[in-house]
Amino acid sequence: MMPTRVDILMCTFRRPMVADAIAALARLRDVDDLALRLVVADNDDTDSARRIVEQAAGALPFDWLYLHAPARNISIARNACLDAATAGGAHWIASIDDDEIADPDWLAELLAAVRTGDADCAIGKVVADYPDGTPGWVRQLDHHSSFPEREKIPTADSGNAILRWKDTPWQAQRYDPARGTVGGEDTEFFLRLGRMGMRRIAAPRARVSEAVPPARQTLDWLASRRFRMGRTHAITAATATQRMRLLCTASAKAAYCRMQERRHAGDEARRNFWFLRGQLHRGVVAELTTRRPQPRLYGDDPV
Numbered sequence: 001m002m003p004t005r006v007d008i009l010m011c012t013f014r015r016p017m018v019a020d021a022i023a024a025l026a027r028l029r030d031v032d033d034l035a036l037r038l039v040v041a042d043n044d045d046t047d048s049a050r051r052i053v054e055q056a057a058g059a060l061p062f063d064w065l066y067l068h069a070p071a072r073n074i075s076i077a078r079n080a081c082l083d084a085a086t087a088g089g090a091h092w093i094a095s096i097d098d099d100e101i102a103d104p105d106w107l108a109e110l111l112a113a114v115r116t117g118d119a120d121c122a123i124g125k126v127v128a129d130y131p132d133g134t135p136g137w138v139r140q141l142d143h144h145s146s147f148p149e150r151e152k153i154p155t156a157d158s159g160n161a162i163l164r165w166k167d168t169p170w171q172a173q174r175y176d177p178a179r180g181t182v183g184g185e186d187t188e189f190f191l192r193l194g195r196m197g198m199r200r201i202a203a204p205r206a207r208v209s210e211a212v213p214p215a216r217q218t219l220d221w222l223a224s225r226r227f228r229m230g231r232t233h234a235i236t237a238a239t240a241t242q243r244m245r246l247l248c249t250a251s252a253k254a255a256y257c258r259m260q261e262r263r264h265a266g267d268e269a270r271r272n273f274w275f276l277r278g279q280l281h282r283g284v285v286a287e288l289t290t291r292r293p294q295p296r297l298y299g300d301d302p303v
Contacts, residue, residue, distance in 0.1 A: 003034055005034075006091065007036075007039050007165075008039065010039070010097070011098065013043040013098075014048060019055070021096065021098050021100055021101060028102065031108060036063070037090075038063070039081050040057070041069040045070050047068045074175075074180045074181075075177045075185045076180055078158065079174045082175075091166045092162055093162070094110060094163075095161050100159065103206075103207045103208065107162075110203050113203035119201040120198045120199045121156060122161065122201050123156045123200060123203060124148065124205075125146060125149075125207045126207075126208055128142060128212050129209045134212070137269040138212075140269045141276070147204070149204045155194060160208050170198060173189070173196075174189075176188055219275075230281060230283020230285075230286070232283075232287075233284055246288065250282075250285050250288070253278075254285060261274040
């Protein structure tokens with residue numbers, strides 16, 4: 001009997017910490033019965049990550065592949081990984097970001113979740129790693145972590161996930177290049193697969209950690225991120241009726257959040273909580289009403 005083939009997909013763009021992300025994969029447990037391969041797609045104009053990836057991946061106890069997928073467009077890099085997984089006959093594809101450190105049981109927990117839940121996709125948990133000096137309200141709100149067990153929308157992201165791949169109805173599907181510079185490409189991709197019958201499940205025990213640099217600890221950065229998340233969330237409304245219903249709901253929620261923000265003006269954490277929650281709803285309203293192009297997110301040096 002042939003072993004289950006799992007390709008671990010990682011896209012990178014000018015992040016030296018990709019070496020640490022790769023090194024953590026060497027410590028994976030309970031994967032001896034799997035045929036593993038790491039596929040890394042370098043999205044820089046030049047193959048700037050090649051030497052770092054080759055040196056780090058050379059210590060892995062399983063196969064690896066470096067791809068140069070230039071364009072400063074994350075969808076191009078993600079699609080290069082999918083093409084490689086398809087060509088290699090991967091039964092499953094697991095995705096992880098180049099600044100995330102996987103727990104030793106990460107992959108085993110993802111597979112256990114889909115097998116136990118009879119699902120096609122499992123979404124793991126991202127735990128923020130806050131350094132000393134992080135503002136107290138940032139730690140308290142913890143908007144940098146993700147909690148898949150709380151998600152209610154029919155989509156996912158590619159930061160920590162596993163997806164059934166070989167011989168599925170969606171094996172020919174790819175990420176939208178039009179979203180590859182503005183974000184939301186993974187949300188749209190998993191939403192599309194869900195409409196094709198993909199069943200997803202939460203895998204909160206499949207954990208990765210992600211260091212949060214000071215530049216991402218500001219209210220402005222979080223506000224921009226939440227606003228963009230709101231604009232992306234608007235694509236979950238497929239019909240005119242759904243869009244109108246979502247617009248009314250988001251407008252009412254944005255107004256309520258503004259009221260709560262003012263009510264808690266003297267409490268930094270609660271004030272910022274309501275402000276950031278309102279940003280999410282304001283992003284939905286902006287996407288459904290203005291249809292202005294989203295600002296470029298990918299293609300500059302990463303934080």
